[in-house]
Amino acid sequence: MEKDLNEFIHRARNGDHQAFAVLMQRHEKLIYRILENMVGNPVDTQDVFQETFLRVFRRLDSFRFQSQFSTWVVRTAINTAIDFRRQKKWRRFFRLDDNENPYDPADVALTSAELPDHQAEQNEFWRLVNREVAKLPAQQNAAFVLRHYEGYKIREIADILQVSDGTVKNALFRAAQKLKKQLTPGFASSHRIR
Amino acid sequence: MKECPKIHLLQEALYGETSDADLARLHAHLEVCQACRDEWESQRQLVQRLVERPERTPNPQVLRLLRQSVLGRLQHRAPRASGQIFSFLNPSPALQLGFVVLLVAFGFILGRQGTSLPASSSGLNDLDALITASRAVQAQNSFIDPYLAGVERISYNPESGQIDIHYNTISDIALRGSLQDASIRLLLQKTLIETQNSAVRMDAIKAVHQIAEQEQSLDSDLLGTLGRLLFEESNPGVRLLILRVLKTLPLSEAVREMLTRIVLQEKNTALRIEAFDILTRDAQNNPETNQLLQAAQADSSSYISFRSKQLLQANTI
Numbered sequence: 001m002e003k004d005l006n007e008f009i010h011r012a013r014n015g016d017h018q019a020f021a022v023l024m025q026r027h028e029k030l031i032y033r034i035l036e037n038m039v040g041n042p043v044d045t046q047d048v049f050q051e052t053f054l055r056v057f058r059r060l061d062s063f064r065f066q067s068q069f070s071t072w073v074v075r076t077a078i079n080t081a082i083d084f085r086r087q088k089k090w091r092r093f094f095r096l097d098d099n100e101n102p103y104d105p106a107d108v109a110l111t112s113a114e115l116p117d118h119q120a121e122q123n124e125f126w127r128l129v130n131r132e133v134a135k136l137p138a139q140q141n142a143a144f145v146l147r148h149y150e151g152y153k154i155r156e157i158a159d160i161l162q163v164s165d166g167t168v169k170n171a172l173f174r175a176a177q178k179l180k181k182q183l184t185p186g187f188a189s190s191h192r193i194r
Numbered sequence: 195m196k197e198c199p200k201i202h203l204l205q206e207a208l209y210g211e212t213s214d215a216d217l218a219r220l221h222a223h224l225e226v227c228q229a230c231r232d233e234w235e236s237q238r239q240l241v242q243r244l245v246e247r248p249e250r251t252p253n254p255q256v257l258r259l260l261r262q263s264v265l266g267r268l269q270h271r272a273p274r275a276s277g278q279i280f281s282f283l284n285p286s287p288a289l290q291l292g293f294v295v296l297l298v299a300f301g302f303i304l305g306r307q308g309t310s311l312p313a314s315s316s317g318l319n320d321l322d323a324l325i326t327a328s329r330a331v332q333a334q335n336s337f338i339d340p341y342l343a344g345v346e347r348i349s350y351n352p353e354s355g356q357i358d359i360h361y362n363t364i365s366d367i368a369l370r371g372s373l374q375d376a377s378i379r380l381l382l383q384k385t386l387i388e389t390q391n392s393a394v395r396m397d398a399i400k401a402v403h404q405i406a407e408q409e410q411s412l413d414s415d416l417l418g419t420l421g422r423l424l425f426e427e428s429n430p431g432v433r434l435l436i437l438r439v440l441k442t443l444p445l446s447e448a449v450r451e452m453l454t455r456i457v458l459q460e461k462n463t464a465l466r467i468e469a470f471d472i473l474t475r476d477a478q479n480n481p482e483t484n485q486l487l488q489a490a491q492a493d494s495s496s497y498i499s500f501r502s503k504q505l506l507q508a509n510t511i
């Protein structure tokens with residue numbers, strides 16, 4: 001699989017957009033999910049998603065085939081999301097962007113699958129989780145999403161974020177500390193409901 | 195509050211690979227340290243709970259649109275040597291470059307010259323290529339590279355029911371088809387996504403409005419594009435026009451959601467009022483809208499807050 005991927009990478013490097021479309025197709029779901037949990041609302045997610053793949057394409061030449069291609073794409077996505085979050089912070093600072101809430105729970109309903117009514121309360125809880133996760137500092141946010149939502153190993157996350165294993169573990173620990181503080185009431189009550 | 199110096203034991207055990215010896219040390223510490231015991235318990239609970247999180251699956255249609263849009267933007271930015279555009283006229287270097295000159299018909303008729311293009315034997319694949327990739331369309335003695343040329347104007351003739359998509363090529367070239375034509379719809383959608391020109395976006399939305407009026411429905415792709423534009427667009431006129439399109443549609447779940455978001459979050463009062471009116475046209479005896487009405491009572495527009503109260507009262511009687 002990785003091998004025939006290489007074929008597409010080579011072709012895309014030579015400007016073959018159809019080959020690049022195949023590469024996109026292979027990674028788009030993963031990238032969208034990751035970005036959704038880093039960026040927050042779907043409109044921004046879709047912008048960052050596009051920017052990610054434009055960067056991937058422009059930088060294909062710098063991919064050295066030493067790591068997995070998907071690792072490289074995920075890294076690009078995360079860096080793009082981090083850049084975006086930084087810009088957004090500045091924009092908000094200068095009031096160019098008066099959207100105070102980086103993550104609107106109402107947005108979730110637009111993109112995620114509908115849940116049956118009896119799950120509404122559960123749904124509410126997960127919306128809260130999503131919102132709080134998107135509010136985490138960038139590195140903690142990325143580590144958290146990769147570990148808990150996408151099931152990456154610590155070493156793989158360290159590779160993607162280009163930090164040490166210890167830093168990843170620490171980020172995960174800090175993220176969990178913050179989250180449980182934010183979620184405590186909802187966390188306790190909806191835990192009991194089950 | 196100072197943190198316990200042994201906190202790294204927890205980090206390792208929760209997120210790393212711990213040896214039995216490390217675990218033994220951790221448990222020994224947990225026996226004597228309340229703070230770490232609490233932290234350990236709560237983090238483990240959180241991690242366990244996360245496993246139950248319902249998966250959020252990205253909408254495949256959204257992904258497809260995004261892919262098309264990225265490919266379109268690549269096309270725009272692809273570096274081109276000067277004069278290369280004209281190499282379309284010479285098929286062999288064009289082929290080498292990966293560009294395929296093709297004849298597209300799909301019921302399109304060439305605009306000004308009035309000559310029809312020969313029907314192509316290939317089906318939707320070609321159209322997909324026209325929409326997503328870099329293929330030029332041959333039209334008499336001219337070519338349209340959809341990405342280099344771009345749409346200049348879209349016009350709809352209500353008498354003939356035909357729509358013309360004019361490209362800003364040197365000679366006036368238009369693709370003509372009917373609104374029922376799937377390929378025309380795709381081109382409208384593509385124009386909505388790509389064009390920088392808000393007047394052209396308005397033209398395209400007007401054409402979509404025609405479709406919505408004729409069919410009382412829109413396929414989810416087009417609706418999704420309108421939805422995205424409704425929130426991304428900076429030109430309020432374009433946004434108002436999108437609301438007018440939504441107005442002609444039945445209040446499906448998706449339409450309702452877009453409108454609700456406008457009513458609750460939009461700063462522009464005119465847009466809020468428009469969305470509010472559409473949403474509440476069947477508000478009487480419809481308990482579903484009560485929640486919205488509750489929230490809208492606090493709206494800064496006196497019209498919206500007054501109407502909300504009025505409708506709520508009517509509903510409770």
Ligand SMILES: [Zn+2]
Pocket residue numbers: 198199200201223227229230231
């Ligand atoms: Zn301790």
